[in-house]
Amino acid sequence: MRQDDRRADDNRADADAAADAAADAAAHAAGQAGGNAGGPAGGHAGERGGVREGERGGVRGGERGGVRGGEHEGEHGGEHEGVHEVEIQVRFADTDALGHVNNAAYASYAELGRIALLRSVSWDEGGPILARIAIDFHAQVRLGSRVVVTTEVTRIGRSSIGLQQEVLADGACAASIASVVVWFDYDAQRPVPVPDHVRAVLQEGRAADA
Numbered sequence: 001m002r003q004d005d006r007r008a009d010d011n012r013a014d015a016d017a018a019a020d021a022a023a024d025a026a027a028h029a030a031g032q033a034g035g036n037a038g039g040p041a042g043g044h045a046g047e048r049g050g051v052r053e054g055e056r057g058g059v060r061g062g063e064r065g066g067v068r069g070g071e072h073e074g075e076h077g078g079e080h081e082g083v084h085e086v087e088i089q090v091r092f093a094d095t096d097a098l099g100h101v102n103n104a105a106y107a108s109y110a111e112l113g114r115i116a117l118l119r120s121v122s123w124d125e126g127g128p129i130l131a132r133i134a135i136d137f138h139a140q141v142r143l144g145s146r147v148v149v150t151t152e153v154t155r156i157g158r159s160s161i162g163l164q165q166e167v168l169a170d171g172a173c174a175a176s177i178a179s180v181v182v183w184f185d186y187d188a189q190r191p192v193p194v195p196d197h198v199r200a201v202l203q204e205g206r207a208a209d210a
Helices: 003-033 104-118 196-209
Strands: 077-080 083-088 127-137 147-156 160-169 172-185
Touching: 083 104, 104 127, 104 147, 104 160, 104 172, 147 196
Parallel strands: none
Antiparallel strands: 077 083, 083 147, 127 172, 147 160, 160 172
């Protein structure tokens, strides 16, 4: 291996380690909060033994493998070349006095996209916890728009998983969302490595997208 290639590999490894450390710290803080319901963007920290994102091979709040509570459930979902898509039903309650979808609703849409992606994965111990979410808004979404959320895995570290999402309204990107979930042991209240079989399923999706 050439020296330049070795240096590039070392830099990537250092970046992955740093990202994992930051995500682990965020997840640990979220776990200590004990399921604080601090709003759509920050209240996804989960309860002991489970997580709002999903628990023990299913999705919390509905039938095993179903969407939580049924609200906003996409009528159509699927995966195309490693990018998972789910259609969102926009409710009147998602809009505000200005007539467009309120920015707080986008975090809920992103959550539903993550839930849809996790339908393809099952696990026995621990589960994902949201450590970070950042939303860039590009256009307004109005009631009656056809909304689709796309979700793809961008990075898999030791204990963290990076996701990139887009909220599409009538085919145009209305928001782009970057998030990090961390695999979390809710009994021990600490991050743990992503299970091998979960990693394999998610990496298969990334390979299809390459």
